Amino acid sequence: MSSRQQPRWTQTWLGGVRSAGVDLGYPGERLGLPRQGSGAVAGFGRRIGALVIDWLICTWAIAQGLLRVNAAEQGWVPLVIFAVVNILLVGTMGMTFGMRLLNIRVAALGGGRPGFVAVLARTLLLCLAVPALIWDRDQRGLHDRAANTVVVRI
Template sequence: MDNRQAIGSWLSGPRQTAEDMGVEFGYRGEQLGLPEHGPGSIARPGRRIAALVIDWALCMVIAYGLLAQGDTQAAGNWAVLVLLVMSILTVTTVGSTPGKRILGLRVVAEGGRRLGIGRVVVRSILLCLAIPALIWDRDGRGLHDRLSRAVQVRI
């Protein structure tokens, strides 16, 4: 019986083990004063990843068709630059990229206001580096969002 319990705790992960020991984590976004569900709540990882895939596909089409002129190797390099520019322009002006808008997401400052241009630039550069976006905190925010004090919420 002890082996099953040990294997079960290992398979369920450290969060579940801590919760079994009585640690209260709350819901994602609770520390930021966001609702648990509905508009204004933290966007789920699947929806955020899908928005990024849509944005990347759009950037690849733009890069392949307009900038790389059919060279697939160059298109990937240009697409990163297009993603950077698109992210800065759209998040600064309307609060979301085309992919985020399609999936009902918005990028806001931790207090719920619009992000300033400086924080959007930092966030966008870190997003294009990819590694910060793969490191998440317990609220589900990527390191790029955390360092720019931003949060992606449902609209």
């Protein structure tokens, strides 16, 4: 049986809701964000790139360079540094070093920078990794949904 002859519920299940002809709009449309340009939802590539840059800074520059922690004995040190850096930088500037390099920032859904409690919750969930890997159709991870934030382009 070809894919054109499959029952409609199978097409929806196998190909997602878009294959069933449902238009979900662009990421961020439900949030009132523009499709492109400044204020649009940041793409997966930029977010992962910023995360990698931040992780390298926390692991190599801070843990090994400044604190002189041996690479073999680091353990939880880079993760703790990553959490502290995220809380401080996102809480004060709305972005980390990696986010700044890739022109993205964390924004509260109501506009502006997120509050301290939101940044703390977002960072703790981000450190768990799994919430950041589960996204909704607006490309917000569970950590962003819990903190009521979204990562947007600058």
